Amino acid sequence: MDMKGRSSLVVGNWKMNGSLALAENWAKEFAALWRQAAPAAEAGLCVPSVFLDRLVRSLRAEGLEAVEPGAEDVSVREGSGAFTGEVSASMLRDAGARLCIVGHSERRTLFGESNASVVLKVKALAAQGIRPIVCVGETREEREAGRTSEVILAQVRAVLGGCGIESLAGGAFAYEPLWAIGSGAAASLEQIEPVHAAIRAALCEADAGASEKVRVLYGGSVKPANAAAILALPHVDGALVGGASLKAESFYGICACGR
Numbered sequence: 001m002d003m004k005g006r007s008s009l010v011v012g013n014w015k016m017n018g019s020l021a022l023a024e025n026w027a028k029e030f031a032a033l034w035r036q037a038a039p040a041a042e043a044g045l046c047v048p049s050v051f052l053d054r055l056v057r058s059l060r061a062e063g064l065e066a067v068e069p070g071a072e073d074v075s076v077r078e079g080s081g082a083f084t085g086e087v088s089a090s091m092l093r094d095a096g097a098r099l100c101i102v103g104h105s106e107r108r109t110l111f112g113e114s115n116a117s118v119v120l121k122v123k124a125l126a127a128q129g130i131r132p133i134v135c136v137g138e139t140r141e142e143r144e145a146g147r148t149s150e151v152i153l154a155q156v157r158a159v160l161g162g163c164g165i166e167s168l169a170g171g172a173f174a175y176e177p178l179w180a181i182g183s184g185a186a187a188s189l190e191q192i193e194p195v196h197a198a199i200r201a202a203l204c205e206a207d208a209g210a211s212e213k214v215r216v217l218y219g220g221s222v223k224p225a226n227a228a229a230i231l232a233l234p235h236v237d238g239a240l241v242g243g244a245s246l247k248a249e250s251f252y253g254i255c256a257c258g259r
């Protein structure tokens with residue numbers, strides 16, 4: 001199904017970077033740019049949860065309702081309880097999160113995140129009305145072995161089968177080839193498009209109306225210089241942006257390429 005009529009969603013991911021001061025200054029700088037020319041794209045910014053409240057207040061102070069604040073991870077445990085160090089979806093909601101990244105490859109590879117925990121997290125977020133951004137991606141070795149589609153579709157289907165399309169509604173899958181993340185070189189347009197088309201087909205298989213409910217974003221070295229070409233691809237509904245989201249001007253430049 002063609003998504004061209006739909007606006008792009010461009011989401012920043014600060015990872016373990018930034019500060020309270022940056023959250024405040026970023027909101028000021030981004031708001032000044034947004035006021036000059038509001039892009040067609042929808043924008044979101046996911047930050048370490050300790051900065052979330054400051055980001056929310058700073059965006060509000062600037063009157064920047066157009067940017068959805070978000071978190072980078074959430075506990076599988078709901079509500080509250082004796083789970084030292086965990087932050088639940090209801091706590092994120094309380095702090096103003098509207099989006100949350102789940103299953104980023106850094107969490108999958110460095111912190112043992114599984115498809116099963118991704119499913120629990122998506123359900124916990126859905127219960128709080130927070131839109132999930134579920135990351136999937138293949139390693140360089142998997143791509144070179146010709147296993148890209150198999151790996152991506154196994155991740156997508158595990159999540160779709162485990163939590164159902166309604167828990168993902170309003171959210172997105174983000175295709176992030178591990179070898180492109182933080183490398184400075186994005187995947188080529190020829191590499192991106194077929195993977196997005198395959199994810200879209202898997203969504204439609206699960207639910208005929210899924211394309212209207214769940215976006216498919218690309219992530220991996222997106223910057224202002226390559227964003228226009230990537231965001232113009234028919235099955236790309238937006239971007240998940242790491243490094244370039246730390247600078248308000250670069251992130252705005254990417255948002256401005258959306259539709």
Ligand SMILES: O=C[C@H](O)COP(=O)(O)O
Binds near residue numbers: 013176181183222
């Ligand atoms: O979540 C964001 C991705 O991991 C991409 O990071 P990057 O834009 O720094 O390559």
